[in-house]
Amino acid sequence: MTSLTLRKLCFSLALLACLFVFSAFAQDKEWRPLSVEDRTATTPVVEPDADAEVLFWEIRVDDSTENLVMKHYVRVKIFTERGREKYSKVDIPFRKGIRIKDIMARVTKVDGTVSELAKADVFDREIAKTDKIKVRAKSFAIPNIEPGVVVEYKYQEVYTYGSAEDMRMIFQHDVPVRSKAYYFKPAMNAKYLTFNMSDNKFVKDKNGYYKASMENVPAIKEEPNMPPEDEVRSWLLLYYTDAAKSSTANDFWSRAGYSIVKNWEIKDTLKPGKELKAAAATIAAGVTDPEEQMAKLFAFCKTNVKNISFDTSLTEEQKDDVKPNKSTADTYKRLQGTTTDINELFASLATSLGYETRLAFGGDRSEKFFDPGQAHESFIHFSSVAVKINGKWKYYSPGDKFVPYGLLAWNEEATSVLLLGYKDYVTTETPYSSPQESVAKRTGKFTLSEDGTLTGTVKIEYTGHLSNEFKLDNYKESASKQEEMLKDMVQKGLSTAELSEMSIENVSDPEKPFTYKYKIVVPKYAQKTGKRMFIQPGVFESGSSPAFSTATRKYQIFFHHPWSEEDDIELKLPKGFELDNADVPRPIADPSNISSLNIQVGADQKNGVLVYKRRFSFGSKGYTLFPASSYQPLKGLFDAFHNADTHMLTIKQL
Template sequence: MRVILIVFVLCITNLMFSQDYKFGKVSKEELKETVCSIDSTANAAFLYKFRRTYYEYIKDEGFVLKTDIHERIKFYNQEGFDYATKQVRLYNGSGGEEKISNLKAYTYNIEKGKVVSEKLSKDDIFKSEANKYSNSVKFTMPNIKPGSVIEFKYQINSPYWSNVDEFIFQHDIPIKKLEAEFDVPEYYNFKVNTKGFLSVVPEVENKNGVIRFVDKSRSQIGGTVYDNSEIAYYRQVSKYHLQDIPALKEEPFVNSINNYRSSAKYELSYTKFPNSQIETYSTTWEDVVDRVYQSSNFGDELKKTAYFQSDIDALVGSVSGAEEKMAMIFDYVKSQVKWNGYYGFYADDVKKAYKSHAGSSGDINLMLTAMLRYAGLNANPVLVSTRTHGVPLFPTREGYNYVVTWVRLPNDKVALLDATDKYSVPNILPLRALNWQGRIVAENGGYGVIDLYPKNKSENSVTMMAKIDEEGALEGSYRSIKTNHRALSFRNSYNEADKDDFLEKLENRYNGIEISDYTVKNDMDLSKPIQESYKFNKESQVDIIGEKMYFSPLFHLRTKENPFKLEKREFPVDFGYPSLTSFRVILSIPEGYKIESTPESVALALPDNLGSFSYMVKGGGRNIQVMVETQINESIISPIYYEVLKEYFNTFIQKEAEQIVLTKV
């Protein structure tokens, strides 16, 4: 009996691991599952995720790149329904258009004890232009319910044989089984770069391949003669087999969660075809920078000056100071050419962008660089990967998607400029560009590395004068001064918003506070800090119990929630820029009350001068003064400090929540 039981268990185990993932073979067991076996909190999960990318030889075209996709997804509740919509990006450039084919998709449910399927209708597949360089194919699966399973497969055909999309091994929902394969002919040499915290090692083997040619000709005696020939070659096949992959969940203060997502990126290093010389692509950073600079859409655009010469001569012809010239040209480009929202470090057409007053980040900042050089300044473009694009850890052109301008001024001063944001000032780049390091592309392809994160603190200094009445209502005035990135962020949100809508959102942020006499100074004067002021009134700000009043002296301004909730964090904490926030509250208490107790003053410091917090309350007569200051001194804090950073936030949040007690005289 014991032997029979062991055999039975082994059979069950083998069945579990030999799940049939053949397309269309969705089981009742998969549909009946109510909780994900590897993550009970998951709203959805990939039951199976398959990808094969390979090359196929086509006569008169050569090798073309193909990718086969097959995915099966389970929904446990409505919160997972976002995964019922699939969007496929297809690149569309000068070399042709990527195309999707053989799309099949079904939704599976159990009805009356049977597995039923519903096919995706062709009318529910939508193709649109995502941006100038890519199209989008989007579809949403029909008849989705908690418990449903969807399955789809398709093929992508690409003329861009050198650009292999990243193999993604981790999503924000778990994956039960993943299989991936990259099959490449010997003529292409790719290097693989992996990232993330999963152990991802492929099985690599060489296999034989053959290209068959059939040539037709007319014989001298009539009829058609067929001449068959073959070329044998080997293929390198890399296979990935992964199971029970945990979800990668979004966390606060991460530059891009994609930087930590487990993946493998294959990038072409060189090609070697029969009877041809080796052609290198991006073996080193020097290769990368040289290829970028040699492009007609980069280096050549920096040399064009005829379209702007007369305008720049008139603008700075009488100016001799380098810093003044830089500021004038920077402001001129910001005012003349509007960013169209397209990312990229190559220019489309700088002359056209200048004449039409709109262009991509490449157009605008390469134009800015060319103008600065023409005016005699030492200026170079800087390749940047935006925060959402990730960090280029290895030599790669694809790792960059943006460009800014670097200027060296007298006395060894350096300025970073980005003219895509009209509220940006020197060395205050938009947040999207604050992502580790940029790569300076000097003339003739030389390069250097520069830290993109700012060193100067962005400040928000708040003064609030208020009084409490006998009913516990709070009335007073608020004034804040914002500098650097705090000012940049405010200008973008305030100047581009409907003012009534902006004010309504501000009142809602503070739970229905009534605001009047709202004013902003220096919203368009970028040389000065933002000054924001208003009067306010808010009821029920004090707890009245018997003859005592209880309240937190920061009221609606205090921090109420710790953004760091995980027990452990693998990623750096990226604040974007160093900051200083200070509050000075001057408070009058109602007549007939006296101060019974106030919170004790405290000063905290993070290790290695990473940050600090100070809190002080002074009271006398009917007046209370509160001074609070929080500083974060580094843009990025290593995860080794996560526990102490989390505790630091907990401590000052608890401190700000402590109450002042008033009692009737």
């Protein structure tokens, strides 16, 4: 089988396209018997309000031959019109090296009438293209689907010269499942790690297969600010291993570290030659402070070395054709390279100045929270370069083009890492950033007319993680698309807003804040009643919704990173109007000072200008992950923030 990343992509796309990945129970063409109870059922078993429910879902994985073969069979009951809409179309994703064969589908109505899929109704189409990966699908519409029917699918996947190594077996999905089972026939000694599952183990079955199953599995319910899916769903990771080797986590990481050091040629990176030593001395010339030296090396790697990974002038195919760098000396000589090349060059330069330097391999918090006790190499990747400055490890990633000096990407922060040298490794954690390092600074100068129309100019600057996120979203897009995205963002809160003279700055600049500038007109922004108008001075929070709307919570609450907001607004009132009610929300903060909101309102009566200042901060001390048991106080805190942000003032006509 190809890499875990590709397999995950296929499974994810399948789920996004509302496909069940199922397992055929047998080689023959016959369908398994359908009971009268299931055929005539009117209510779900696992979740009473489900739109559809999988009756069984089986995947038979045969890795005992040169090709990996996966036989799928699913049976699902449709209960509502939403369920019918969701499962009316099927996409079976595949890519190069995978064959999809023996597709069968049928629908059984409550009265026992059966409709089968015709072979001619199956067609190929491209469903996704992500970077270098093109994914196609065998697609078909389900015949005669309606509430009450039972839908069944069968098909086979054949991976040419594939392997089940590092296969993820998913037991929980966005639909409730009465029974989910994997039958696995291994090629050699296999082990597995389970996540969010009770003591579900493989048990010996027939014909060399082993079975792992779960019953009555509830659907994953999407919640705002929930952890990555691998942290909440039930799944296991299958891998092959030498039964004779020790299985402790420390022993595993010692072996894995040795393998990574060898495969990544870390010794060559951390023992640079004369050319790189001379280059480092030149780059840092005249600077003796360690942090200033690192800043010099960082700036050189980020601005002087062309980053092919972020080069919009090249297609992915053209990037593949670029001759790879063989060493950090090669990267320096050519002054171009990938994100990885640039980070490795930084490591060589830092080592050249005499600093203890290591390559950091850690988890990706956008996918899973890495725990070294869960010993598997797929959970880590080369994330940054660690340099010991004044006895403390500092982390750098100049290859991440839009991540500023002093930060790592949010998904690389606050996670366990293995710091690899060419002789040993150190286990530690990357630091978290502060709210003040990721700021949304929003400035507005507005005029309110007598009919309630708001007009003015806006400038919004994003720093830190916020800037990185906006740049990643925008740098590949055309100017018109960038403006369209800005309009959509503003109109999400102010649906009638009209924008003009839009300027989007520093989209591709590696360090400067991502900046929006525009003029805005919002008809009927103020509500007029007789001689009074009601206005929301916090223009940038107008139309916002509460962060958490449900009374209860199932999963942990996860914010990607700390951040802060600074709003400075001047609002010129209509001629002949003055403040009638200028009460201001009290400052809000939690007892642990993790978050705070402070709003100040003033008035320049002489010039008829209302001055509004708002300061918000969240995630102090790195608190961004909270247990579900903290939901009620956290919801109460954000409800208080929302009430203060949407506070109304009254102005009256003299």
